[in-house]
Amino acid sequence: MSQAFRKPVSGETKFGQLYGLLGDSLDAVRSHFSGTAFPASPSAGQLCYRTDRGGLYLFTDSQAQGEGGWIDVSSASSLFSSTRTELTDARGTAASLEARLDVALNDDGTLKGNAPASDWWNSEPDAVAWASGSMFTVVGDKRAIYLPGRALKLTQFVSGTGHVESATYDADADRTSVVVGGITVDTDLSAVEFGQEPGNMPAHGHAVAAVDGLQASLDSKAQARFLRCNTLIGGSAGALDAIPRAGIAADDLAVAVSGGALHIYRFDATSTAAESEPAIIKPDDAGMNLGRWILQQMSALLLPAANTPPPGLIAHFASKNAPIGWLSCDGKAVERSTYTALDAAIYVGDANNATALWGYRCTDPEHASTSRDTTGAHLVLPDLRGEFIRSWSGLRPGVDANRVFGSAQAQQIQSHTHTGGAQVKTNSTKYTDNASGYASATTYTGYTGGDETRPRNMALLACIKY
Numbered sequence: 446m447s448q449a450f451r452k453p454v455s456g457e458t459k460f461g462q463l464y465g466l467l468g469d470s471l472d473a474v475r476s477h478f479s480g481t482a483f484p485a486s487p488s489a490g491q492l493c494y495r496t497d498r499g500g501l502y503l504f505t506d507s508q509a510q511g512e513g514g515w516i517d518v519s520s521a522s523s524l525f526s527s528t529r530t531e532l533t534d535a536r537g538t539a540a541s542l543e544a545r546l547d548v549a550l551n552d553d554g555t556l557k558g559n560a561p562a563s564d565w566w567n568s569e570p571d572a573v574a575w576a577s578g579s580m581f582t583v584v585g586d587k588r589a590i591y592l593p594g595r596a597l598k599l600t601q602f603v604s605g606t607g608h609v610e611s612a613t614y615d616a617d618a619d620r621t622s623v624v625v626g627g628i629t630v631d632t633d634l635s636a637v638e639f640g641q642e643p644g645n646m647p648a649h650g651h652a653v654a655a656v657d658g659l660q661a662s663l664d665s666k667a668q669a670r671f672l673r674c675n676t677l678i679g680g681s682a683g684a685l686d687a688i689p690r691a692g693i694a695a696d697d698l699a700v701a702v703s704g705g706a707l708h709i710y711r712f713d714a715t716s717t718a719a720e721s722e723p724a725i726i727k728p729d730d731a732g733m734n735l736g737r738w739i740l741q742q743m744s745a746l747l748l749p750a751a752n753t754p755p756p757g758l759i760a761h762f763a764s765k766n767a768p769i770g771w772l773s774c775d776g777k778a779v780e781r782s783t784y785t786a787l788d789a790a791i792y793v794g795d796a797n798n799a800t801a802l803w804g805y806r807c808t809d810p811e812h813a814s815t816s817r818d819t820t821g822a823h824l825v826l827p828d829l830r831g832e833f834i835r836s837w838s839g840l841r842p843g844v845d846a847n848r849v850f851g852s853a854q855a856q857q858i859q860s861h862t863h864t865g866g867a868q869v870k871t872n873s874t875k876y877t878d879n880a881s882g883y884a885s886a887t888t889y890t891g892y893t894g895g896d897e898t899r900p901r902n903m904a905l906l907a908c909i910k911y
Contacts, residue, residue: 480495568638569587569639575820576622582820583623584619586616588613593609599637602633603631615795695713698710699738711739715735755790756790757790757909758910767906767908771911774826778824787909792804792824793805802853810823827907827909856899
């Protein structure tokens with residue numbers, strides 16, 4: 446049973462005086478932890494019960510919180526509980542908030558390339574289709590959009606983000622094949638989105654510029670953008686004078702190839718100098734007449750690249766086995782996802798996939814001819830075993846006329862005749878008249894030769910570069 450507080454009363458004796466001092470001390474202690482006002486010199490973490498409010502307060506040592514640093518314990522408890530709930534909700538399905546932030550943020554606090562804002566994406570308006578675990582196709586020529594390094598978002602069974610590795614266009618089928626990195630393309634692919642802004646290489650921290658017909662990359666250390674061009678002038682995609690002005694930044698560098706020489710250009714964004722090709726080239730500026738590509742004193746002759754033949758090149762080797770980088774031309778079906786460059790080089794196109802002897806796609810490598818499919822995961826190689834190669838006549842009149850590219854011919858001897866004959870002398874008697882004369886006869890030669898017609902030859906291994 447509780448009792449009311451009773452203050453000791455001081456007395457005249459030593460013991461009475463000590464008793465009085467104890468009472469005064471209890472008064473001071475009580476006023477420090479309770480009362481109708483907060484104590485004057487509290488310590489951080491000190492509690493005080495306000496008798497006029499009926500509430501317990503905690504001193505935080507921060508004048509910005511509560512009343513001069515004093516906060517209501519019951520309110521603080523509710524605030525902490527709410528904050529904890531918000532933090533728990535913020536981590537989503539991640540094990541912790543730290544794990545959740547690690548998905549979206551770099552160490553320096555900047556957003557990671559694979560997790561940009563939702564309005565950063567553009568939806569692909571045309572139909573897309575799965576081609577393999579690393580490739581999808583889209584209707585139309587989309588090479589200007591799907592540049593190497595551009596960020597991609599795939600909607601499929603296992604959705605996610607990645608980036609473009611390369612893109613090739615098949616004019617016969619009017620489709621662009623896009624090789625994807627950073628994510629596996631699955632058969633349930635239903636939609637594709639690409640980064641709205643160029644300059645994001647999610648998987649590697651590099652960037653690309655969305656310039657029509659160009660491949661561009663950004664070196665984040667040097668902060669210099671390089672544009673790789675095919676030609677200098679001519680107005681065609683890949684030429685310096687065809688690059689849209691809007692896609693060029695001041696001091697961008699262009700590497701252009703022309704006439705067997707490598708040329709380095711710097712973009713002067715303020716120049717209006719008269720064109721003087723190849724020293725000064727004006728981009729496609731839609732009438733702005735501002736900015737010029739200026740040739741730098743760094744041009745050099747190009748030497749033939751060593752050991753870099755293009756995919757699809759066929760060569761013969763004095764070896765029974767194909768060298769590294771080559772495949773035997775034995776008619777087998779190979780994985781398109783493994784040999785993407787070869788697939789882009791020799792695929793016959795969707796229109797010819799059903800009839801071609803080689804270069805077509807299929808789903809079953811063991812039964813290639815009967816499993817032809819334009820989206821098949823395998824590509825069939827030429828079978829040149831025991832074959833002679835004849836150059837395609839194209840439109841040349843009178844020589845191997847109407848020959849279909851990639852078709853085969855059976856052996857044949859050109860039509861011809863042989864002349865010859867024999868005379869046989871005969872004697873006969875008819876009644877009483879004696880008569881003599883000649884009669885014709887047919888003669889045949891014996892068989893000679895082998896089981897085919899052929900010139901002199903030597904057997905080597907035919908291989909194709911992948």
